[in-house]
Amino acid sequence: MARQVNSQRNQEEAVIDLAWPNEAWSDVTKEIFHQLNAGTENGDWTRHPGYLRTGERRLYCRNISEQGKGFEYAIFINKREQRATCVCQFGPYLEGPPSHVHGGAVATMLDTVMGTCAYNVLEGFHLTANLNINYKKPVRLGSTAIFLAKVDKQENRKAYLSAYVTSADGSTTLCDATSLFVQLSQEQMEKAKKYLPQDSHND
Numbered sequence: 001m002a003r004q005v006n007s008q009r010n011q012e013e014a015v016i017d018l019a020w021p022n023e024a025w026s027d028v029t030k031e032i033f034h035q036l037n038a039g040t041e042n043g044d045w046t047r048h049p050g051y052l053r054t055g056e057r058r059l060y061c062r063n064i065s066e067q068g069k070g071f072e073y074a075i076f077i078n079k080r081e082q083r084a085t086c087v088c089q090f091g092p093y094l095e096g097p098p099s100h101v102h103g104g105a106v107a108t109m110l111d112t113v114m115g116t117c118a119y120n121v122l123e124g125f126h127l128t129a130n131l132n133i134n135y136k137k138p139v140r141l142g143s144t145a146i147f148l149a150k151v152d153k154q155e156n157r158k159a160y161l162s163a164y165v166t167s168a169d170g171s172t173t174l175c176d177a178t179s180l181f182v183q184l185s186q187e188q189m190e191k192a193k194k195y196l197p198q199d200s201h202n203d
């Protein structure tokens with residue numbers, strides 16, 4: 001169930017944490033979520049909240065508010081191991097090839113999971129400078145996939161990551177990817193400040 005949290009931003013805008021199972025999640029998606037969430041018990045992993053804002057702006061991968069029709073996902077981060085893992089169920093509004101997920105939707109989740117993983121090493125705000133994806137197998141619409149990302153190298157403001165996407169049972173590699181995220185310099189941050197959310201709900 002989505003959990004309502006108060007946003008300091010302004011009261012009429014509800015900020016809802018969607019990175020929890022809801023009735024649109026399949027049993028497979030829920031089972032993987034609970035396996036990943038069990039890793040938070042000893043503190044090694046933390047669940048990254050996924051906020052749907054109900055104001056005029058929405059995070060792209062949280063913008064389809066009809067449950068189960070778009071991206072249904074939760075991301076878990078392991079700071080010590082510089083890794084992130086995501087379970088994602090792709091809804092019917094994400095079609096590309098008939099009955100399969102649009103490559104851009106898979107790219108969106110890779111960008112988001114690796115961008116979230118980059119928080120393990122980069123401070124402040126970072127942007128995707130480069131994202132390379134090898135699509136190995138088409139992803140069935142309505143299916144559940146697992147995204148596994150890790151930081152491979154950090155050089156100052158640059159974080160180099162790799163990731164791969166597997167079927168729910170882990171038996172099939174659907175994609176692999178690499179990326180570069182760049183933390184904004186002070187000067188770039190000054191310019192970007194006016195666009196940044198005013199509260200901690202920046203996902």
Ligand SMILES: CCCCCCCCCC(=O)SCCNC(=O)CCNC(=O)[C@H](O)C(C)(C)COP(=O)(O)OP(=O)(O)OC[C@H]1O[C@@H](n2cnc3c(N)ncnc32)[C@H](O)[C@@H]1OP(=O)(O)O
Pocket residue numbers: 111112114115116126127128129130156157158180182184185202203
């Ligand atoms: C909580 C929710 C989390 C979600 C996570 C976020 C997921 C979504 C992330 C996105 O979708 S971000 C949107 C898509 N990306 C962009 O719009 C970024 C557009 N590009 C830029 O703004 C600038 O090019 C960028 C900030 C990436 C880099 O700034 P600059 O082009 O001014 O270069 P800069 O000097 O700051 O770069 C720092 C280093 O990165 C290197 N670099 C930059 N772009 C590169 C590139 N493409 N390939 C290789 N190296 C690159 C650059 O050479 C330099 O290396 P050195 O320090 O060694 O000299």
